[in-house]
Amino acid sequence: MQDILNEIAKEMMAIKDKGKVASYIPSLANVDINQFAISVSLCNGEHYHAGCANTLFSIQSISKVFTLTLALGKLGENVWHRVGREPSGDPFNSIVQLEHEHGKPRNPFINAGAIAVADLIMQGHEPKETLAEILQFIHYISNDDSILIDEEVAKSELATGSRNASLAHFMASFGHFINPVDKVLGTYFHHCSIAMSTKNLANAGLFLANNGIHPSSGYPVVSSERAKRINALMLTCGHYDGSGEFAFRVGLPGKSGVGGGILAIAPGKASIAVWSPGLDIIGNSKLGTKALELLAEKTSWSVFAK
Numbered sequence: 001m002q003d004i005l006n007e008i009a010k011e012m013m014a015i016k017d018k019g020k021v022a023s024y025i026p027s028l029a030n031v032d033i034n035q036f037a038i039s040v041s042l043c044n045g046e047h048y049h050a051g052c053a054n055t056l057f058s059i060q061s062i063s064k065v066f067t068l069t070l071a072l073g074k075l076g077e078n079v080w081h082r083v084g085r086e087p088s089g090d091p092f093n094s095i096v097q098l099e100h101e102h103g104k105p106r107n108p109f110i111n112a113g114a115i116a117v118a119d120l121i122m123q124g125h126e127p128k129e130t131l132a133e134i135l136q137f138i139h140y141i142s143n144d145d146s147i148l149i150d151e152e153v154a155k156s157e158l159a160t161g162s163r164n165a166s167l168a169h170f171m172a173s174f175g176h177f178i179n180p181v182d183k184v185l186g187t188y189f190h191h192c193s194i195a196m197s198t199k200n201l202a203n204a205g206l207f208l209a210n211n212g213i214h215p216s217s218g219y220p221v222v223s224s225e226r227a228k229r230i231n232a233l234m235l236t237c238g239h240y241d242g243s244g245e246f247a248f249r250v251g252l253p254g255k256s257g258v259g260g261g262i263l264a265i266a267p268g269k270a271s272i273a274v275w276s277p278g279l280d281i282i283g284n285s286k287l288g289t290k291a292l293e294l295l296a297e298k299t300s301w302s303v304f305a306k
């Protein structure tokens, strides 16, 4: 595995066209595009890394996997009254379907869906309390208590978040919101601003690769049924209007973020995190996808073949 990761890292470093870093906020626009990291945490307890696997980056929409997990834990199947489970085929911040579908977002991984999920997990609490809960959960599943929110990123998200605010207010106009819109947005912007390394993320995803069970403690984070469902949503919706392409090329459930990270799950085998800040036109990590494609090829990991 170490040889495979070294090879992939070397190959990625040599590629000239790395895509484009997200430019909507300075803290993402200023990230050095030449960085690359890959981490693999195997279900048997082994860990492998290549590149800058300890460097922290903004996990952005990857956080939506963790907030969905929390929401399902708190509300169970009732989550699906607020958000759907269908791919949107639209960009992550699109508003078009919301009007036709009466303020119910297609899935929990597009922005509207994740904002609705943030509303669900707050349950009348203040954003601070909800964020503490999200962080505590991430600390536990990553085995790392030092993971924090990057306040600089959160401030910029808020300052440039007109589209997300529109999505939230539009949904609220249908009478769906439980908490004040501004507080839900505050929670959403902050959980997108959590900073993690690929090492952290690969560990955090292990329960999804391991039938819902946290491997080092043996504690069931979610039921195996639920882990299976979260993986299904990652596969069908985790890359927005690029989800079909990701499934075709990589063949594993994955969730991307505009910070350039991708968390991918090889059920029964491993949790994988990659980071390369350059994005394709859809907003998914260009080399991150390529690296996962190579890894899947070299390991034969796929949910579509044995």
Ligand code: GLN
Binding pocket: 059, 060, 061, 062, 092, 093, 111, 157, 164, 192, 256, 257, 258, 259, 283
């Ligand atoms: N914070 C970003 C946004 O809300 C997250 C989007 C993403 O990572 N795709 O626009």
